[in-house]
Amino acid sequence: MSAIFPKWTNRLPMMIIAGVLLIGTAVTAGVWYYLTPKYSKVGYQPIQPVAFSHNTHAGQLGLDCRYCHNAVEKSWFSNIPASSTCMNCHNQVLKDDPRLALVRESAASGKPIPWVQVHRVPDFVYFNHSVHVNRGISCVECHGPVNTMDEIYHYQSLTMTFCLDCHRNPAARIRPPDKITDLNWKWSPNPDEAARLQKLNGEKIVHDWKVESLQNCSSCHR
Amino acid sequence: MKTIPPPCPEPEIGRKYWRSLDQLAETPEFNQWLEREFPAGASEWTDPVSRRHFVKIMSASFLLGGLGLASTGCRCRRPEQKIEPFGKMPENYVHGVPTYYATAMPTRTGAVPLVAKAYDGRPIKVEGNSLHPDSNGGTDRFAQASILNLYDPDRATGFTRGGSVVDAVTVHDYLAGLSKTALANKGKGLCFLREQSNSPSRDRLHKLINEKLPQARWFAHDSVDLDIHRKAASAAFGKSVRPQYRLDAANVIVSLDCDFIGSEDDAHNHIRRFTAKRRMAKPEDPLNRLYVVEGLYSLTGFNADHRLRVAPGAVSSIASALASQVGVAGVDTAAKAAGVDPKWIAACAEDLKANRGQ
Numbered sequence: 001m002s003a004i005f006p007k008w009t010n011r012l013p014m015m016i017i018a019g020v021l022l023i024g025t026a027v028t029a030g031v032w033y034y035l036t037p038k039y040s041k042v043g044y045q046p047i048q049p050v051a052f053s054h055n056t057h058a059g060q061l062g063l064d065c066r067y068c069h070n071a072v073e074k075s076w077f078s079n080i081p082a083s084s085t086c087m088n089c090h091n092q093v094l095k096d097d098p099r100l101a102l103v104r105e106s107a108a109s110g111k112p113i114p115w116v117q118v119h120r121v122p123d124f125v126y127f128n129h130s131v132h133v134n135r136g137i138s139c140v141e142c143h144g145p146v147n148t149m150d151e152i153y154h155y156q157s158l159t160m161t162f163c164l165d166c167h168r169n170p171a172a173r174i175r176p177p178d179k180i181t182d183l184n185w186k187w188s189p190n191p192d193e194a195a196r197l198q199k200l201n202g203e204k205i206v207h208d209w210k211v212e213s214l215q216n217c218s219s220c221h222r
Numbered sequence: 223m224k225t226i227p228p229p230c231p232e233p234e235i236g237r238k239y240w241r242s243l244d245q246l247a248e249t250p251e252f253n254q255w256l257e258r259e260f261p262a263g264a265s266e267w268t269d270p271v272s273r274r275h276f277v278k279i280m281s282a283s284f285l286l287g288g289l290g291l292a293s294t295g296c297r298c299r300r301p302e303q304k305i306e307p308f309g310k311m312p313e314n315y316v317h318g319v320p321t322y323y324a325t326a327m328p329t330r331t332g333a334v335p336l337v338a339k340a341y342d343g344r345p346i347k348v349e350g351n352s353l354h355p356d357s358n359g360g361t362d363r364f365a366q367a368s369i370l371n372l373y374d375p376d377r378a379t380g381f382t383r384g385g386s387v388v389d390a391v392t393v394h395d396y397l398a399g400l401s402k403t404a405l406a407n408k409g410k411g412l413c414f415l416r417e418q419s420n421s422p423s424r425d426r427l428h429k430l431i432n433e434k435l436p437q438a439r440w441f442a443h444d445s446v447d448l449d450i451h452r453k454a455a456s457a458a459f460g461k462s463v464r465p466q467y468r469l470d471a472a473n474v475i476v477s478l479d480c481d482f483i484g485s486e487d488d489a490h491n492h493i494r495r496f497t498a499k500r501r502m503a504k505p506e507d508p509l510n511r512l513y514v515v516e517g518l519y520s521l522t523g524f525n526a527d528h529r530l531r532v533a534p535g536a537v538s539s540i541a542s543a544l545a546s547q548v549g550v551a552g553v554d555t556a557a558k559a560a561g562v563d564p565k566w567i568a569a570c571a572e573d574l575k576a577n578r579g580q
Contacts, residue, residue: 041300046302071316071317071318071319074316074319075316075317075318075319076318077317077318079307079316079317080305080307081307081311082307082308082309082310082311083307083308083309083310084308084309084310084311085311106309107309107310108309109309110308110309110310111309112306112307112308112309113306113307113309114304114305114306115304115305115306115307116302116303116304116305117302117303117304117305120303
C-alpha cells in the first residue's frame with residue numbers, strides 16, 4: 001500500500017484533529033467575544049462631564065424628550081441640547097448648584113460640554129431619527145426606558161438583527177405618532193389586551209401612514 | 223522583454239511627417255531611443271533592498287507590533303467619542319438639515335438668481351431660483367462652478383501691494399491718505415477702473431463718490447464686450463433696447479458665432495428656454511432646429527442640428543448672405559460668403575422663411 005499512500009499520510013488523522021481543534025477554538029473565542037451583549041455595548045454607561053439625570057427631568061418632571069432633543073423630528077441626527085437650553089430653566093432653578101458649574105460656564109463662554117457618546121451606529125449604517133419618530137417608532141424602542149435612567153446607558157444591542165426584527169414587522173412596535181415620547185405609554189394596562197390592540201392598530205397605522213418594511217441592503221447601507 | 227516597434231515605412235513621395243524636432247534632425251539621442259526602449263539603467267535592479275526583502279521585514283514588524291499590543295493589556299476598546307453641542311444655540315439651526323438661502327451671482331449685465339444650499343454654515347451647492355421673476359430655475363456653468371471659488375486655496379485672504387502681502391492697517395492708512403489728497407483737489411487726477419456691472423449698490427456708491435469728487439473719472443474695462451447685442455438691437459430697432467431671447471417660442475434658431483447656452487450672459491435662462499422645445503412628450507410635439515455658424519467649437523455648436531465651421535471673419539458675410547436670401551431690405555443681394563457652401567446658406571434661409579415669425 002505504501003506505493004499508494006506515502007508515509008506522511010500516517011500523520012494525517014492527527015493533523016486533522018489538531019486542525020479541527022484549532023479552528024474550533026477560534027470559532028468559540030470569536031463567538032464568545034463578538035456575539036455577546038457586552039461587545040455591542042449593552043450596559044455601557046460612561047461617566048458624563050455633568051451628572052445629568054434623565055430620571056429627574058423626563059421621568060419625575062415630565063419634560064418632553066423634544067424639549068431638549070428638538071431636532072429629532074427634523075433631522076437624521078437627534079441633537080444633544082446646547083448649554084443655553086439647560087440655562088432656560090437653570091437660570092432660575094438650582095441657580096448656584098455646584099453640579100451645574102460646567103453648564104453655566106459653557107453657556108457663558110460658548111465652549112461646548114464634551115458629552116460622551118453612548119449610542120452609536122457604525123459609519124456604514126445610515127440611520128435617520130426623523131423618519132422613525134415621525135412614523136410612530138417611539139424613542140423607547142431603541143433607547144429603552146430613558147425616563148427611569150439616572151445616568152444614560154446603552155439599553156440593548158443595536159445590531160443589525162435588532163433593526164431587521166422591527167423592519168420585518170413594523171406593526172409589532174409602531175404606536176400612534178403623538179405617543180412617541182410618552183415612554184411609559186401602552187395600548188392597555190392589561191398585557192393581553194395591549195398585545196391585541198397592538199396587532200390590530202399596528203397594522204392600521206402601518207397601512208395608513210404608508211410605513212414601508214424596508215429590507216433592502218441599500219436602505220441602511222447606502 | 224524589449225518590444226521593438228515595427229518599422230514605420232517612410233512614404234516615397236508627399237509630405238514627410240515627424241513627431242518631434244529630434245526626429246526631424248535625426249539626432250544620435252533620438253536614434254538611441256529608437257534602439258533602446260528604456261534609458262540605460264532603468265530596467266536593471268541594482269538596489270540591495272528587494273521587494274521580497276521589504277515584505278519580509280514589514281510582516282515581521284507587524285507581527286511584533288501585534289504581540290506588543292497584546293502584551294500591553296487589552297487596548298482593543300473602541301475609542302470614546304465626544305458629542306460637543308453648542309454652548310449657545312444658534313437660532314433656527316438644525317444639524318443634519320441643510321439651509322437654503324436665496325442669493326444672486328452678479329454678471330456683467332445683471333445677476334443670476336440662485337438658491338444656495340448650505341450645510342452647517344458651509345455652502346455646498348447652488349441652483350437657480352425658480353421663484354425669481356427673471357429666472358426659470360436655470361443656472362449656467364459659471365454659477366455652478368462658483369461654489370468652488372469659496373473653497374479655492376488661492377483665494378485672496380488679504381491685501382497685497384506690488385505682489386507682497388500688506389496688513390489691513392497699512393492699506394486703510396494708504397486709502398485714507400488717498401482720499402484726503404483726492405478730496406483736497408476734488409478728485410482731479412483720480413481714476414476708477416472697474417469691470418462691467420449693473421449693481422445698484424455700486425451705482426449708489428458711484429453717485430456718493432461723484433458728489434464728493436466731481437472731477438474723478440470712471441472707466442469700465444471688459445476683456446470681452448458682451449454689450450454688442452444691446453448695441454446691435456438698438457441699431458436695429460432705432461431705440462435703446464436690450465434683447466431678450468424667447469428661444470422657447472422659436473422653431474428655427476440661427477446663432478452667428480454666439481454661444482448663447484454657454485458663455486454668453488443670460489445663459490442661465492437661455493439653456494432652459496432652448497431645451498423647452500427639445501423635449502417631446504408625444505412623438506408629434508414640435509422640435510426646434512438650431513443652425514450655428516461659428517469659429518470655435520462651443521457648447522451651442524455641440525447642440526446644433528446644423529453646424530457650419532467658418533473662420534470668425536467670415537461670419538458677417540454669412541449674416542449678410544442669409545439676410546439677403548431671407549429678403550431683408552437694404553442688404554446687398556449679391557452678398558456671398560467666400561468658401562462657404564451656398565447650399566447650406568440657401569437651406570437655412572429657406573427654413574427661416576418657412577418659419578417666419580417663429
